[in-house]
Amino acid sequence: MSGTYLVTGGAGYVGSVVAAHLLEAGHRVTVLDDLSTGFREGVPEGAEFVEGRIQDADRWLDRSYDAVLHFAASSQVGESVVHPEKYWHNNVGGTLALLDAMRAAHVRTLVFSSTAAVYGEPAQVPIREDSPTAPTNPYGAAKLAVDHMIAGECAAHGLAAVSLRYFNVAGAHRGGRGVLGERHDPESHLIPLVLQVALGERGSVSVYGDDYPTPDGTCVRDYIHVADLAEAHLLALDAARPGEHLVCNLGNGSGFSVREVIRTVREVTGHPVPETPAPRRAGDPAVLVAAADRARELLGWRPSRTELRDIVADAWAFARGRVLDPAGDTAGHTARDTADGGSAG
Numbered sequence: 001m002s003g004t005y006l007v008t009g010g011a012g013y014v015g016s017v018v019a020a021h022l023l024e025a026g027h028r029v030t031v032l033d034d035l036s037t038g039f040r041e042g043v044p045e046g047a048e049f050v051e052g053r054i055q056d057a058d059r060w061l062d063r064s065y066d067a068v069l070h071f072a073a074s075s076q077v078g079e080s081v082v083h084p085e086k087y088w089h090n091n092v093g094g095t096l097a098l099l100d101a102m103r104a105a106h107v108r109t110l111v112f113s114s115t116a117a118v119y120g121e122p123a124q125v126p127i128r129e130d131s132p133t134a135p136t137n138p139y140g141a142a143k144l145a146v147d148h149m150i151a152g153e154c155a156a157h158g159l160a161a162v163s164l165r166y167f168n169v170a171g172a173h174r175g176g177r178g179v180l181g182e183r184h185d186p187e188s189h190l191i192p193l194v195l196q197v198a199l200g201e202r203g204s205v206s207v208y209g210d211d212y213p214t215p216d217g218t219c220v221r222d223y224i225h226v227a228d229l230a231e232a233h234l235l236a237l238d239a240a241r242p243g244e245h246l247v248c249n250l251g252n253g254s255g256f257s258v259r260e261v262i263r264t265v266r267e268v269t270g271h272p273v274p275e276t277p278a279p280r281r282a283g284d285p286a287v288l289v290a291a292a293d294r295a296r297e298l299l300g301w302r303p304s305r306t307e308l309r310d311i312v313a314d315a316w317a318f319a320r321g322r323v324l325d326p327a328g329d330t331a332g333h334t335a336r337d338t339a340d341g342g343s344a345g
Helices: 013-024 054-059 077-082 084-105 138-157 190-198 226-239 258-269 293-299 308-324
Strands: 004-008 028-033 048-051 067-070 109-115 160-166 168-170 173-175 178-180 205-208 223-225 245-250 275-278
Touching: 004 013, 004 054, 013 028, 013 067, 013 173, 013 178, 013 226, 054 084, 067 084, 067 226, 077 084, 077 138, 084 109, 084 138, 109 138, 109 226, 138 160, 138 245, 160 226, 168 226, 168 308, 173 226, 173 308, 178 308, 190 205, 190 258, 190 308, 205 258, 223 226, 223 308, 226 245, 226 293, 245 293, 258 308
Parallel strands: 004 028, 004 067, 028 048, 067 109, 109 160, 160 245, 168 223, 205 275
Antiparallel strands: 173 178
16 A cells, blocks of 8 residues: 655665655655755655755645655764764754654654664674663764654654664665665765775775774674665554654674675775775774664564675665766765774775
């Protein structure tokens, strides 16, 4: 049965891919995005586009919508440390305005793009949903504040909500609506940075620390394919229950090291990727891996694109297309999570 959905931040990386999956499933989609970090050409064909801010969602939100999928957020960890006020205004204040608009319009289902950054430095891995939440930066703190706000909305006003806490999202969506992938300005994520080296856009990739207690000495991170992530959002719509706030981690449950990523990019692209050794970065845990059992059990989610080579190959297809056809069908970025560990400087 088809539904009508508002996707905030749907001109960005994850939001655009989720919007494409909704459309391919036969749903009607409106994308709301202010294009501050997203790209107009990233809005998938078939979606209605509204250029605007979530703070003004009451202008467009009405009873015709069955649910909201909320991706709009400021999302640079480093920026959040320098300008925390931006993250409280945009991520917390903006979401409060969105919740007010949903309540007034009687739209009672929400899927929220949360992040593994809410956990901070993990006491143990894999990280479970009941692990302590102790974010180490304003970005993670603002996302955690929104999770608390949503929980209160569910308890007091009967909202049906699911928060999905991502680990490291990568890859690209290759479907009938074009290739939708990852690009940021500035770039901070490992896989697109290494691909930039393969494309000749930068000279080398910096490896921040090679003496961690991991098999090859470099940081290990849990990478999830963006298409698997999108499928979890559609399942979350079905799993949402009035008055309940469900929180689920999304990850593969296994990790890949920085050097594994670099080696895989060399294999997929056929290009050399020079490495530059660099000191450890403060606050980089050796291993960040998700326990995603709850998503499997309660959402029925089964990620199918778990091989690093497949993730990198799809990201490479998008990166090459962006360079060969800069005006082509590409998407930006709206929501990001934990630092990759080992990205280029």
